[in-house]
Amino acid sequence: MAKHFADRMLDAVEEKQAPLCVGLDPMYERLPKQIREIASKSPGGLSEQAAAAKEFCQSVIDIVAEHVPCVKLQTACFERCGPSGMHAYFEVADYAHEANLVVISDVKRADIGSTAEAYAAAHLEEVFIGEGDDEHIVTVDAVTVNPYFGIDGVQPFIDVAKQGGQGVFVVVRTTNPSAIDFQDLKDDEGRRVFEHVAERVNDWANQAGCVGDSGYSLLGAVVPATYPEDTKLLRELMPNSLLLVPGVGAQGGTFADAAIAFHEDGWGGIVTASRSIIYAWERPEYEHLGEVNWEDAIEAAVLNTKANLAEALALRAASV
């Protein structure tokens, strides 16, 4: 029996002393010139864009693995590279595991019945990559899912995850301006759709066999830092769920906003930072390093992000 996802995740957070996840969103046009050149010379069966995505993500993993417990792979960026992109995606997941990182796959899938089961199997069960002596098995540790179908769209992922010691994060609220189109519709008591989603996530998270020794469920939620006025409520509505928190930085959330997604004991949140770290050399504060020193910029950014998050959590701990 595999160890419970939340317990593994929190052990990893403790080991790295950082509830921080680096998002791997490789977009070809933003990759460093050197990476694109390497990829163009050694496609090795992958399309050039897929090869570049793989090369870049593996380099990022080399840099961040000692500093953070977790990476999040954005499947859209790999699917964008055609069929060989999905091959690169599993190779990157495998590489991250070799570096002892927890791997979250940001697939945001949802469907019903046997189709949902197929998605759950596709993204949580074992996948064979490589050929002959090089063949090996890859599995990711957790996936994100979309709640629109209700429990029918989520349960198949929970069922597979429970068997494999894996996790599932339901997208409860999103960071974008039009999140309000439907997520903020109010019922006759003024409660919004995303509050209903959070309440149901809490029900589902407390099914038999879902909560680990840590007290956290394998079923977590995505709750952005961009609406801090609601984050406290969402933390209370889902006390046993790990909250994955995007939206710090470019999208307008602060580390102090993200800290609200944690319990007062300092646990229960995992802040994700993607482009602010992996494309750090584009940012004014690291521009002096230049694109040629993109690896140094990434390392500086991950260390700064980690320090800023630690500071925000310490301030919050002092204030409660």
Added chain:
Amino acid sequence: MAKHFADRMLDAVEEKQAPLCVGLDPMYERLPKQIREIASKSPGGLSEQAAAAKEFCQSVIDIVAEHVPCVKLQTACFERCGPSGMHAYFEVADYAHEANLVVISDVKRADIGSTAEAYAAAHLEEVFIGEGDDEHIVTVDAVTVNPYFGIDGVQPFIDVAKQGGQGVFVVVRTTNPSAIDFQDLKDDEGRRVFEHVAERVNDWANQAGCVGDSGYSLLGAVVPATYPEDTKLLRELMPNSLLLVPGVGAQGGTFADAAIAFHEDGWGGIVTASRSIIYAWERPEYEHLGEVNWEDAIEAAVLNTKANLAEALALRAASV
């Protein structure tokens, strides 16, 4: 400039005299024994399950292409086969185009910003498959998307589709029991979430450049046959959208229920039938043919489905 999606779709419906789409949901364990045997002998670079999925779908296309205008590929079933499954998926899409079928890709993706753009590009832009002299380009004609993120999650698909003469179907309501978890939450006037989604889909569908000569938009909606009491309302809320209608058969909807998704002139709906056709030999009415005659069972099922739908539409036309 590519011809408008809705105009192409309706031309195809007229040519085949059937607003019917056959869903291709290849599930390895349900495929005919002969297909699994062929696949195990000729993997050709694909995994055995991916090869079987491809072989089966191509056989189904050979059978149904003369009878229906359109097929819908369920990406989950291909993703389930690992990276080579996505290769098989694009090969099947290509094969369907060669058979002069409109190809809808049932991806149900959604995300925001550049991630949504990456999904839109992944599933609506050109993909190169094959190698060397055999390399060629595949594009699908339309995709399904999930509305939970609001317009931010849909617009990137509309933008790509507009350029390519392609279509987008927003999942407004789903067929499953737990659809009511969130889609049926009511506002203080008693209007449900899915009604709000339908109203917004209608706004988005009538953006500049979205409506074709037929009067229909490139932005359609998925509206199931399983809640006939709401179908009339949804048809009225989205007058310029093609409605893709699943849920007839195993899920409990009837052809008469599906007919409600059409305008009184008999246009505007496309009924999808998947497992009731492609696994027809499993059904009591075709069981006598046996698994060995699975191709005959599929042909009988597609012809019966087409006749039943035509009958339901004629009855409705007579009653309005």
